[in-house]
């Protein structure tokens with residue numbers, strides 16, 4: 055590993071083996087006696103030697119330390135594990151037997167058979183099926199549909215039943 059520096063007298067760029075750091079040499083360009091600097095190597099294209107080298111060195115090392123810290127944090131922290139652990143139990147619990155909240159929307163038009171409006175009967179029958187304890191709420195719903203007989207868009211109503219099942 056070479057120490058590259060400029061002659062303080064003439065500015066000639068010099069490369070000396072790092073084993074010669076601290077020793078005096080004679081500049082091959084101007085003949086002046088110069089001391090080979092120790093420490094980190096300077097980039098060959100850098101004009102000034104000691105000042106930028108001393109200031110650049112701590113910045114570089116602290117920056118390297120910061121980068122190292124940032125890289126280590128995601129590796130050591132385990133945010134992925136709780137997410138996986140959270141995702142699994144609800145699925146398993148549901149499969150085992152916990153009832154889910156469901157909805158059933160019954161449209162009045164779907165309950166008309168042969169001109170008879172069986173909406174109330176259909177809703178009553180469904181409520182009987184799910185059981186009163188599983189019934190959470192019933193909401194009126196309005197909707198528009200295309201009536202083939204009259205060739206018109208008609209508005210109608212129905213019921214959205216929220217229940218556990």
Ligand SMILES: [Zn+2]
Pocket residue numbers: 061062063064065066081082083084085086
């Ligand atoms: Zn010189």
